[in-house]
Amino acid sequence: MEREEFLSVYRHSLAHILAKAVIELFGIENVQYAIGPQIADGFYYDFILPRTISTEDFDMIENKMREILKRKEDFTVREVSREEALELFRGQKFKTELIEDLPADEKLTIYYTGEDFVDLCRGPHVENAQQLLSCAFKIKSVSGAYWRGDEKRDSLQRIYVYAFPSKDELKAHLHMIQEAMERDHKKIGAQLDLFMFDETAPGMPYWLPRGWKMYQALLKYSREVQERHGYTEIAAPLVNNKKLWLISGHWAHYVNNMFMVPGISGWLAADAEIPGVLDNLQEGIAEPQAVKMLAGSALYNRETEDTMAAKPMNCPNAMMTYKRTIHSYKELPIRYSEYDVLHRKEKSGQMNGLFRVQEFRQDDDHTFVMESQIEQEIADIIAIADEIYSTFGVTYRAEFSTRPDDFMGDIEVWNRAEAALKKILDDKYGEGGYEINEGDGAFYGPKIDLQIKDALGREWQCGTIQLDFQLPHNFGLTYQAQDGTLEMPVVIHRAIYGSLERFIGIIIENFKGIFPFWLSPYQVGIVPIREEHNEYAKKVADLLQENGIRAEADYSDRNMKEKIKTFKNYKDPYIIVLGDREASEETVSINLRGSNRQIQNVPLSDFVRMCRKMNEEHSLELIDSVE
RNA sequence: GCCAACGUAGCGCAGUCGGUAGCGCAACUGAUUCGUAAUCAGUAGGUCACGAGUUCGAGUCUCGUCGUUGGCUCCA
Numbered sequence A: 001m002e003r004e005e006f007l008s009v010y011r012h013s014l015a016h017i018l019a020k021a022v023i024e025l026f027g028i029e030n031v032q033y034a035i036g037p038q039i040a041d042g043f044y045y046d047f048i049l050p051r052t053i054s055t056e057d058f059d060m061i062e063n064k065m066r067e068i069l070k071r072k073e074d075f076t077v078r079e080v081s082r083e084e085a086l087e088l089f090r091g092q093k094f095k096t097e098l099i100e101d102l103p104a105d106e107k108l109t110i111y112y113t114g115e116d117f118v119d120l121c122r123g124p125h126v127e128n129a130q131q132l133l134s135c136a137f138k139i140k141s142v143s144g145a146y147w148r149g150d151e152k153r154d155s156l157q158r159i160y161v162y163a164f165p166s167k168d169e170l171k172a173h174l175h176m177i178q179e180a181m182e183r184d185h186k187k188i189g190a191q192l193d194l195f196m197f198d199e200t201a202p203g204m205p206y207w208l209p210r211g212w213k214m215y216q217a218l219l220k221y222s223r224e225v226q227e228r229h230g231y232t233e234i235a236a237p238l239v240n241n242k243k244l245w246l247i248s249g250h251w252a253h254y255v256n257n258m259f260m261v262p263g264i265s266g267w268l269a270a271d272a273e274i275p276g277v278l279d280n281l282q283e284g285i286a287e288p289q290a291v292k293m294l295a296g297s298a299l300y301n302r303e304t305e306d307t308m309a310a311k312p313m314n315c316p317n318a319m320m321t322y323k324r325t326i327h328s329y330k331e332l333p334i335r336y337s338e339y340d341v342l343h344r345k346e347k348s349g350q351m352n353g354l355f356r357v358q359e360f361r362q363d364d365d366h367t368f369v370m371e372s373q374i375e376q377e378i379a380d381i382i383a384i385a386d387e388i389y390s391t392f393g394v395t396y397r398a399e400f401s402t403r404p405d406d407f408m409g410d411i412e413v414w415n416r417a418e419a420a421l422k423k424i425l426d427d428k429y430g431e432g433g434y435e436i437n438e439g440d441g442a443f444y445g446p447k448i449d450l451q452i453k454d455a456l457g458r459e460w461q462c463g464t465i466q467l468d469f470q471l472p473h474n475f476g477l478t479y480q481a482q483d484g485t486l487e488m489p490v491v492i493h494r495a496i497y498g499s500l501e502r503f504i505g506i507i508i509e510n511f512k513g514i515f516p517f518w519l520s521p522y523q524v525g526i527v528p529i530r531e532e533h534n535e536y537a538k539k540v541a542d543l544l545q546e547n548g549i550r551a552e553a554d555y556s557d558r559n560m561k562e563k564i565k566t567f568k569n570y571k572d573p574y575i576i577v578l579g580d581r582e583a584s585e586e587t588v589s590i591n592l593r594g595s596n597r598q599i600q601n602v603p604l605s606d607f608v609r610m611c612r613k614m615n616e617e618h619s620l621e622l623i624d625s626v627e
Numbered sequence B: 001g002c003c004a005a006c007g008u009a010g011c012g013c014a015g016u017c018g019g020u021a022g023c024g025c026a027a028c029u030g031a032u033u034c035g036u037a038a039u040c041a042g043u044a045g046g047u048c049a050c051g052a053g054u055u056c057g058a059g060u061c062u063c064g065u066c067g068u069u070g071g072c073u074c075c076a
Helices: A002-026 A057-070 A082-088 A093-101 A167-182 A185-191 A209-228 A242-248 A315-323 A371-391 A411-429 A500-511 A531-546 A560-569 A580-585 A604-617
Strands: A042-048 A075-080 A108-113 A117-120 A136-146 A155-164 A239-241 A263-267 A272-278 A288-293 A298-301 A308-310 A334-338 A341-343 A359-369 A395-401 A435-437 A447-453 A459-468 A490-499 A524-528 A551-553 A574-578 A587-592 A598-603
Touching: A002 A042, A002 A057, A002 A108, A002 A117, A002 A155, A042 A136, A057 A136, A075 A082, A082 A093, A082 A108, A093 A117, A136 A167, A155 A167, A185 A500, A209 A334, A209 A359, A209 A371, A209 A490, A209 A500, A239 A242, A242 A308, A242 A315, A315 A334, A315 A359, A315 A490, A359 A371, A359 A500, A371 A395, A371 A411, A371 A447, A371 A459, A371 A490, A395 A411, A395 A459, A459 A500, A490 A500, A524 A531, A524 A560, A531 A551, A531 A574, A531 A580, A531 A604, A560 A574, A574 A580, A580 A587, A580 A598, A587 A604, A598 A604
Parallel strands: A395 A435, A524 A551, A524 A574
Antiparallel strands: A042 A155, A075 A108, A108 A117, A136 A155, A239 A308, A263 A298, A272 A288, A334 A359, A341 A359, A359 A490, A395 A447, A447 A459, A459 A490, A574 A587, A587 A598
16 A cells, blocks of 8 residues: 555656646647546646647657756645635636636645646645656557547547656566567467458458357357256347337437448339439538439338347347246246347447457346346356356456446335345455445446456456346236236346457457467367378377367478477467377377477377366366376 | 557568569478478569549658547447
8 A cells, every 4th residue: 555655646746747848848838737647557647739749759758857857846735725726727727627626615735846837736746856766657658538538528638658666667567568469369369360350340350260169169168057057048130120129228228339220211213313412421521422323222211110220239139038928937037048149339449359349249148037036046147157267267356336326116126136136245255355336237227247357467347247127127028926916027137258259359368379278279280290191190180070179180291390380370289290100009299389398109099088178177277298 | 439640462561852562471383201380492472441632753742531559438
């Protein structure tokens, strides 16, 4: 904690130095300075400047900051009245707004750095800039940001700076950034031929043969686990008429994120020409053109009755599936798992490799339960999450979001459900062993989010467990209770991977492309030394395939070293070399991934057993000796 | 959507002042038949993202569009 305070004091102080440097460089009359808080790896400061800052300016700004530090000026604090403050920051609109927004009785403190720079600030700061001389900092980037995050307000230039107490720590941090860049799933995905994108389908991955093998391995594993827990899988339409979205509420709340298939409101009886169609929405650039349409052309219209939309979520179709028949309390819980393709339209600039896409699959499920079953069902879901996350060797953290102000439904149901969830979380993680976000739940029910932590310590929200009191209501779902009355089930939405696409992105970075055996696109690379060994190699390949082991063989006449190199670049866990010796003795010689170590002359049956064991146990570690 | 940067062969990159489109790897062909991370020789591969503009001439300068990346915002 001490270190945290220290970090906050000097990062914040450095932020003032940055502001002072920028003002000295551009002139106070040309600069509007906003706020400069500290963040995880440094700080930023927002400005309005007469021109845009580019990377070429970074040195200049950093040098100016160092020059200012060398002046060894004092940071002096002064308490001022609101009037005094307003006078002092006359012409600085952001500071003025901040002052006016503070409660009337709040004490205003201002900090001087030297004589000529003053900033509104709660402090505390270092006493003298000298104390910052040993700090290490480096401008990270400049990007756009809005004043108070509101896109309708001023657009500011945000200067991000890395800042650490010592050069070594900055160096370590830059090293970590470098490491993260090397693990970039977009880079590794291309290197390992896992997936690709094309501009005709922004944010919609093409899964290449190798990537798809991994995808299937993840699906297979998910299905295995869920089947054990009594889940039954369904598949449903990807595109539904808007009637469905009107019932579910998506048409009202989510329509701008949906890919639309407009309906047809008619056909042209004769060729027609539509004059004055603008080719561009931007003023001054758009030129009106006549568009020709041939007789028989359909006239598409989003508002017609046969308009359809691609599903952004599986829930409505799961509700329809439940509704097909009447249900008895004896059937519940009913667990419909689903891996269908979903589409969500994102604003341009929102996409990011596999982390944020417009087309994806979830390891989704909708479970229909009686209220009395919530507790046990959630406990079971958490058990599934435990099992799956531990298989990937990652830890996770739960966040509990409770009833928001604009909740819908019966407050008593909410209270009972939240109490049940809290009890499970307390039992599982201990009180305080998870975070509570009061009022952060969805309007239709409380939720638990599961954040996993990857090998670099970065956190990702993957799993989510949400109670839903709204959809059963919208779709009029019922079950017949023991006493013969019709009751409404509660729906639990849940996913463990979250989106398969994003999860794969995360594990690519977590494992740096060096996947556990069971997950590797190909698990064994087969290298016959000479063409005369192809026959034996083929026999081995067939045997592996029969045993559910994914193997690839290179039967070409290339040099064996080249074959090994190719498989090593693909990071195949085992590369087996087959020559005279192996063929005559029915053995394989294994090259272990990640080392130059080999295990010679392993009996074929032992090798198959090793591979099968890792597939069955979903082992994290590669077996590196014959047992 | 907003701010900024980027887009040259499958991949990684070079291309100066506006003057004939280049390199490495990969691919293909031939030779080599090899015991653990690059055998040798040769060949082919381009709408320089797309569209306008300036110019005698544009990969290079200007504008626009699309895509990607880093942020903002939102989210799984």
